[in-house]
Amino acid sequence: MEIISGGVTAAQGFLAAGIASGIKKSGRDMAMLYSSVPCRAAGTFTTNIVKAAPVLWDRRIVHEKGIAQACVMNSGIANACTGEEGIRACRQIAGEAGLALGIPSDYVLTASTGVIGRQLPVDIMKKGIRDMVPLLSDSEAAGTAAATAIMTTDTKKKEIAVNLTLGGRKITIGGMSKGAGMIHPKMCTMLAFITTDAAVSQPMLQKALSASVEESFNMISVDGDTSTNDTCILLANGLAGNSEITEEDSDFQAFCEGLDFVTRWLARHMAADGEGATALLEAKVIGAESRAQAKVLAKSIITSNLVKTAIAGHDANWGRVLCAMGYSGASFDPEKVDLYFESAAGKIKIIGDGVDTGYSEEEATKILSEKEITVTADIKMGQESATAWGCDLTHGYISINADYRS
Secondary structure, three states: OEEEOOOOOOOOOEEEEEEOOOOOOOOOOEEEEEEEEEEEEEEEEOOOOOOOHHHHHHHHHHHHHOEEEEEEEEEEEOOOOOHHHHHHHHHHHHHHHHHHHOOOHHHEEEEEEEEOOOOOOHHHHHHHHHHHHHHOEOOHHHHHHHHHHOOOOOOOOEEEEEEEEEOOEEEEEEEEEEOOOOOOOOOOOOEEEEEEOOOEOHHHHHHHHHHHHHOOHHHEOOOOOOOOOOEEEEEEOOOOOOOOEOOOOHHHHHHHHHHHHHHHHHHHHHHHOOOOOOOEEEEEEEEEOOHHHHHHHHHHHHHOHHHHHHHHOOOOOHHHHHHHHHOOOOOOOHHHOEEEEEEOOEEEEEEEOOEEOOOOHHHHHHHOOOOEEEEEEEOOOOOEEEEEEEEOOOHHHHHHHHOOOO
16 A cells, blocks of 8 residues: 555546635635546444434435435535525535536535534525536645635644555545544544545445444544534545455455555544644553453543643643543453553653552653653453544633634
8 A cells, every 4th residue: 555645636537626615704615526427425424413414415315325426515604403494405506516517416415514503605605616617626736625625623634545456456545534623433523535446336335434434533532522514425436447346355355454544544633633732642552352342441531631631731640541441431450551651752651550650750741742642551451452542632622612603
């Protein structure tokens, strides 16, 4: 596998555009993703009972048809809690895009992010669609324009692409995502769009995506809030010319490895860009007796507000880590736990068999002052492990969300 420059336009046949349509006061706020041929479509969506109109629209297309060719996205307004008018807006937007692109309207997905409860300015978005179609391009710049257009409180664009070989054919997987707040591991905690020119049957595509999301986007948290708009879409147009993947063979495993790299890269960068964050917090639990046990413990560490504030203060308050593990619901012996803090500044063992090692506070503070911090807990029960990603919690998070609408 080779990491390459680009995002959603890196794979053959995919074009994108991003513009400032006027939905937001400034900056890009509309994006379009289009494949020159119809794609097999897979998706995962929020588990929040309150689901935005575009989630309902996309879920129907993915689950009932499994085919899509385009997606129209906007930032600034979430089109959530908008009733029948919200669904009608999705229908009108898809219809306008279908007309402009010459494809069926039910081949068009929609996605929105922003303030909940406001209706979409459909006329503005229809014009935006007409403006974007001539701009559609397979250039890297076009992919980046789309990636920036879906940002809300994000401070950085998030896009990645890889090449790998399936059956002697080079295939590409590219992706982009947005998400910095209202992020919690339940499925799927953000907007993400992944494209590939590999030929994969729809059932296998869905199988690959569902498994990949469980180990990536479902292992991150910023603030414990699961959004109403969470959507992850995977489109495969088959233009690479590989033999279609229809079973769990070696090609499927190789495809999954590439997909996993893309989703984990995006997930990790979303966690690092959490609202107000100054540091990425990575929690590794090793020596577990089961993967499920390790995942529960790792998630509990990264979602603890006390752990997150300790990281913000560069404070080696390890009791908060052990406490978070203790209320996770997973069983372990606290008197056998070894705990380590690690960063670019070094690695230090904080506790051994559940008690303080007499570590240097000065050295620990230096380690915890870096941009990326890893907390490793060895519970000495088996061979399984899991990793989760979060961020520190600062005053910046409160400022951003207190002023979000005003």
